[in-house]
Amino acid sequence: MQYGLAAWGLREEPLESQLAITSGFGLDLLEFSIANYDRDVLRPGATDGEIERVKTLFRQHGVRLECGCTGNDFTGDDVEEQVGKVIGVVDIAARLGIRYLRIFAGFSSDSVMYGERLDRMLAALKTVNAHAAAKNVVLCVETHGGVTASPGGAQVHFNSVSTRVDRWRELLETGVAVTYDPANLAAAGQGEPAAFFRRFREHIPYIHLKDFRDVPGGVLPAACGEGRLDWPELMAALKEFDGPAMIEYELTGDVRDGMRRSLDFLTFLTAYKGIYDVSKDYFHAPCQHPVFAA
Numbered sequence: 001m002q003y004g005l006a007a008w009g010l011r012e013e014p015l016e017s018q019l020a021i022t023s024g025f026g027l028d029l030l031e032f033s034i035a036n037y038d039r040d041v042l043r044p045g046a047t048d049g050e051i052e053r054v055k056t057l058f059r060q061h062g063v064r065l066e067c068g069c070t071g072n073d074f075t076g077d078d079v080e081e082q083v084g085k086v087i088g089v090v091d092i093a094a095r096l097g098i099r100y101l102r103i104f105a106g107f108s109s110d111s112v113m114y115g116e117r118l119d120r121m122l123a124a125l126k127t128v129n130a131h132a133a134a135k136n137v138v139l140c141v142e143t144h145g146g147v148t149a150s151p152g153g154a155q156v157h158f159n160s161v162s163t164r165v166d167r168w169r170e171l172l173e174t175g176v177a178v179t180y181d182p183a184n185l186a187a188a189g190q191g192e193p194a195a196f197f198r199r200f201r202e203h204i205p206y207i208h209l210k211d212f213r214d215v216p217g218g219v220l221p222a223a224c225g226e227g228r229l230d231w232p233e234l235m236a237a238l239k240e241f242d243g244p245a246m247i248e249y250e251l252t253g254d255v256r257d258g259m260r261r262s263l264d265f266l267t268f269l270t271a272y273k274g275i276y277d278v279s280k281d282y283f284h285a286p287c288q289h290p291v292f293a294a
Contacts, residue, residue, distance in 0.1 A: 001241055001270070003263065004029025006208050006248035007069050009255045011037040015054070019061040021256055023262055030063050032098065033247050034089045036071040042083040044088025067206055067244050068098040074124040075106025075113060075160070075241035086128045094135035100206050100244070101137050102148045103128070104170060107146040110159040118170075122160070128226050133175065138205060141171060143178040143196070146187035154218030157187035161202035165196055166178040171205055181248075182234055183227070194230070197206050206244035209266065221250035225269075235269050 004027050010018045011033070020280035022030045032054070035043040040051060058065050070089040074081045086103055093101045106113075106121055113121065124140070132139045145163040148156045161167040163185055166177075178200055182193035190196065197204065211227030224247065225231055238245075247266070249258035 001207075001238065001245035002029055002243065003027055003266065004031065004244055004246050005259060006210075007031040007033035007036070009249040009252065009259065012037065012165055012252045013255070014039060014045060015041050015057060016069045019057055019060055019063050020101070020287050021259070022063050023061045025260065027263075028063050029066060029244055029246070030058075031069050031102070032065060032068050032096070034092050035085065036069060042092050042118075044085065044092065051092070054096060064094050066096055067100045067102070067246065068093045068096070069102035071095035072103055072107075072171065073106040074104070074121040075108035075117065079120050080096045081125050083124050083127055087131050090128065090137050092137055092236055093132075093137050099136075099138060100177075100179075101107075101132065102140050102142050103176075104144055105141050107144070107160055107164045110161050110164050110167065111148060113167075118161075120171045122170060122174055125171065125176055129175040137182075138177050140177045140179040140205060141176075142184070142208070143181045144184050150217035152215075152217045152293035153214045153218055155187070155212070156218040157184070157189075158191075159188050163188040163190055165190065165199070172200075178204045179206060179208060180204045181210070183208075183210045183212050183229055186229055187212050194233045196233075197241075201241075204241075204243075206246065207241070208246050208248045209240075209262070210248040210250065211262075220275075223258045223265065226261070231269065239274050 135237040145157045145160045211222040213222040213227040247262045
């Protein structure tokens with residue numbers, strides 16, 4: 001795997017800071033957010049000068065422009081507007097030389113996605129994917145459910161079309177690829193996220209790695225190895241994956257520390273001899289990470 005940093009946890013950091021954190025960790029991949037968060041420096045219609053400034057900043061920090069992301073929802077009532085936005089972002093990604101662009105199918109409950117509403121979403125995916133293919137950009141739909149908050153502040157995840165394994169045939173028929181996020185699948189109640197990877201491996205060019213911990217009423221974001229995911233099983237499934245693996249830590253208050261803990265944990269796992277074949281007993285091996293402290 002080629003470790004890098006995902007955009008979501010860095011959403012409150014200026015681009016220069018995002019790049020400094022990435023290179024400071026010894027990594028050369030940063031998922032570049034376009035027209036998604038308030039601090040994003042590029043939006044549809046960006047000038048050549050703005051594009052060149054971004055390229056220059058990435059070069060100066062020794063970080064590659066390979067993966068990008070934006071926010072959209074094709075399951076609501078403004079699908080035409082959302083399609084226009086994604087097409088504009090694809091054009092920016094192509095000008096930057098970005099190969100993979102993470103988008104969403106949408107966040108409505110899977111239970112309401114049928115009939116005309118489903119047809120609109122699928123048509124939107126086909127439209128934006130055709131535009132992206134002509135620009136040599138691979139659109140990747142993230143496995144991401146809907147999210148609400150419990151009265152106590154915990155996150156409550158529910159299934160969207162992109163967290164339902166049985167809905168992915170329809171999604172893949174639009175031509176899109178997959179941004180695989182196993183923590184999102186688990187949080188939405190899909191009990192075997194590693195099985196999803198094995199089933200759809202040929203359609204997954206890059207992934208997100210994070211965790212969620214169980215709390216009363218739902219889940220809260222956590223660093224890799226500090227939550228509910230079965231990491232031995234997951235890493236066994238990923239052992240031959242050689243694409244971008246973006247570390248995502250969703251809490252902005254301690255994002256540097258959280259990403260560092262995640263990277264330390266993942267580095268230990270991948271370096272540990274025989275890691276993919278051993279039982280969970282290896283978690284008792286010496287390591288600075290909190291998971292191994294017991």
